[in-house]
Amino acid sequence: MKVSFPYMGTTVVYKKLLELLGHDVIMPPKPSQRTINLGVKYSPEFACFPLKVIMGSYFEAIEKGAEVIITSGGHGPCRAGFYEQVHQRILKEEGLPAKFMVFNSMFRDFNNFYDNIITLKGKNSWLKVSRSLLLVYNMTKKLDKLEKQVQTIRAYEVKKGETTRAWEKIQDLFDRAYTKKELEGAYAEGKKLLDDIKLIEVPEEKKLRIGIVGEIYVVMESSINMKMEELLGNLGAEVERSQYLSQWITYNAIPSFINKTHETEILEKGGRYLPIQIGGHAKQTIGHIVDYSERGFDGVVHLMPFGCLPELVSQSIVPKITEELGIPVLTLAIDEQMGTANNTTRIEAFIDLIKGKRAKKIS
Amino acid sequence: MKEYYLGIDVGSVSTNLVVIDEACEVHYSAYIRTNGQPLDSVKKGIREMKNSLPSDIKIKGVGSTGSGRQLIGVMVGADVIKNEITAHATATAHVVPDVRTIFEIGGQDSKIIIIENQMVVDFAMNTVCAAGTGSFLDHQSERLGIPIEEFGAMALTANRDVRIAGRCTVFAESDMIAKQQFGFSKAEIIKGLCEALVRNYINNLGRGKRLEPPFVFQGGVAANIGIKTAFEKEINHEVIIPKHHNIMGAIGSAILAKEYIEESGAKTNFRGFEAADLDFEPSTFECGGCSNNCEIIKVEMDKRVVAMWGDRCGKWTNL
Numbered sequence: 001m002k003v004s005f006p007y008m009g010t011t012v013v014y015k016k017l018l019e020l021l022g023h024d025v026i027m028p029p030k031p032s033q034r035t036i037n038l039g040v041k042y043s044p045e046f047a048c049f050p051l052k053v054i055m056g057s058y059f060e061a062i063e064k065g066a067e068v069i070i071t072s073g074g075h076g077p078c079r080a081g082f083y084e085q086v087h088q089r090i091l092k093e094e095g096l097p098a099k100f101m102v103f104n105s106m107f108r109d110f111n112n113f114y115d116n117i118i119t120l121k122g123k124n125s126w127l128k129v130s131r132s133l134l135l136v137y138n139m140t141k142k143l144d145k146l147e148k149q150v151q152t153i154r155a156y157e158v159k160k161g162e163t164t165r166a167w168e169k170i171q172d173l174f175d176r177a178y179t180k181k182e183l184e185g186a187y188a189e190g191k192k193l194l195d196d197i198k199l200i201e202v203p204e205e206k207k208l209r210i211g212i213v214g215e216i217y218v219v220m221e222s223s224i225n226m227k228m229e230e231l232l233g234n235l236g237a238e239v240e241r242s243q244y245l246s247q248w249i250t251y252n253a254i255p256s257f258i259n260k261t262h263e264t265e266i267l268e269k270g271g272r273y274l275p276i277q278i279g280g281h282a283k284q285t286i287g288h289i290v291d292y293s294e295r296g297f298d299g300v301v302h303l304m305p306f307g308c309l310p311e312l313v314s315q316s317i318v319p320k321i322t323e324e325l326g327i328p329v330l331t332l333a334i335d336e337q338m339g340t341a342n343n344t345t346r347i348e349a350f351i352d353l354i355k356g357k358r359a360k361k362i363s
Numbered sequence: 364m365k366e367y368y369l370g371i372d373v374g375s376v377s378t379n380l381v382v383i384d385e386a387c388e389v390h391y392s393a394y395i396r397t398n399g400q401p402l403d404s405v406k407k408g409i410r411e412m413k414n415s416l417p418s419d420i421k422i423k424g425v426g427s428t429g430s431g432r433q434l435i436g437v438m439v440g441a442d443v444i445k446n447e448i449t450a451h452a453t454a455t456a457h458v459v460p461d462v463r464t465i466f467e468i469g470g471q472d473s474k475i476i477i478i479e480n481q482m483v484v485d486f487a488m489n490t491v492c493a494a495g496t497g498s499f500l501d502h503q504s505e506r507l508g509i510p511i512e513e514f515g516a517m518a519l520t521a522n523r524d525v526r527i528a529g530r531c532t533v534f535a536e537s538d539m540i541a542k543q544q545f546g547f548s549k550a551e552i553i554k555g556l557c558e559a560l561v562r563n564y565i566n567n568l569g570r571g572k573r574l575e576p577p578f579v580f581q582g583g584v585a586a587n588i589g590i591k592t593a594f595e596k597e598i599n600h601e602v603i604i605p606k607h608h609n610i611m612g613a614i615g616s617a618i619l620a621k622e623y624i625e626e627s628g629a630k631t632n633f634r635g636f637e638a639a640d641l642d643f644e645p646s647t648f649e650c651g652g653c654s655n656n657c658e659i660i661k662v663e664m665d666k667r668v669v670a671m672w673g674d675r676c677g678k679w680t681n682l
Contacts, residue, residue, distance in 0.1 A: 032653060032655040033654065033655050033656060035654075161677045161680075223675075230677075316571065318571070319571035328484070341430055342472070342488065345430075345446040345448065345488065346446075346448075346488055348445070348446040348448075349446045349449055349483070349486060349488075352445075352446070352448075353482075353484070353486070356482050356483055
């Protein structure tokens, strides 16, 4: 069957898994102005930005021939839990009846999860399925490892844009790897690409480290967050994201009572300021800000879709954290507006603030 | 021969030029309406400046700020291109060294900057809502038929208080019309509008921030005594308005240029007053390389491409 999925972050991974299981994968195009225009046109005006962009991605995927859309569900009081319902209804109204396959946490509704797995499995043997899963999981881990290197060295590259270009090449290399051996090869080649990039020597005490936190879609998808990682990197700051795919997978695949992943630790840290789960990624956002502060980061950029309720709650907790822990946090609301001048001003001023804090003067 | 530094602030409403000396004293300043023509207004400003300054003047460094900082920075050959938040804070900390809170209200945006020990520790900038900016007042003054210059003084003559909804310009306008029908005078309505603007500003930008004195109020709107009074009433404390309140951004960028030149010992990139006569032409074209169809800004000088930006992928910027 011809399957597609929402475009978010390093999509080569989802594509790979489905391909290994013998499905015909229709890649949704990277979100562009056209995607946004389509999404905004067909979504409810009050819906949050990720819903609109993903809506646009579905239209584009169906245009390219997708019949089945695979997506994750949601739970808790965040609107994201209704996404697939709203998307399905809109597509139906527009006469594009795509089939949806929604993955919810297997610990909540195992039967539904199992049914989905069986459909995806098709005629493959269980051995093949587990091998594919393992390969893709390893691929995610390796990609995340390289991406972390990209996020560090981009701040010091001699030739602007070189790291980003290498990163695009790396994703392409991984896209062409279908076996364990090819994966190892792609990793080695990718690592070499990054190691060969010429860097400016910056003394340790002058390095800036900034964490990016917030709602998962606007944090992970660079095409709609003004390429925040590149922007900060070009201003000379190393970045780390609150979400990486491999972490997300590990956290969601392990039952809670034995779950000792990084995410569990983050949620504990978040619990100091926000004792309950209020939906979305609010508690993680808070937890990550605390975590970055404890790990000695210089600042945090907090991204949220305009009007996102969980993140509005976390935004209102931020002043208290800043006061107690002293870590500067800049909150930016992301929406369809593509003019970047205002936000560039904010980011530049934020970097000045951080540098000023060290030098004990304004600039 | 004395040595000077030039600061240029290119905003949406006004373009300001400032020349300061080694002691950061203002020697020359100009406030020009941008009228949507940032290049022409800067060229005009430079020509006027050249005519009013002694001919043997030496410019040792140039800074640019404001929304047009990049374009103008390339044109004049700026040594420092800085965002307006840092520029404003720099100037204020120089004029009022112990400042803790800066209110800045311009034509299209407004900012609040929190300072501790001459360091920016927090800031917020409003560009989403017009109800907290100068253009709101401009619009209402037109509506009431009172020139904006007389607006503030008139607010002070009001006898009674009127509360006008300040959350949104649309609500404010309908509320204002209703209050006019209740029989309130123009002066009272104006006072109500000033208070609504300040309430909106404090609610929007001051949210979650501890506002400590000394307070400094700057930007074009600081000329409005009605707003100053409304601020003092709202926060219950005196508000300082610096002498050069409407050109603080330009002063800040000149100070930043001075600091940069002094620290690095570099020679300025300033193209000289002749920059005003350069054949400097920005143009835009649609890239069309992908479905983003980015609008690329290309700047040419004497038919030679000197800068390009506006692309999301870096295809042109990194050329």
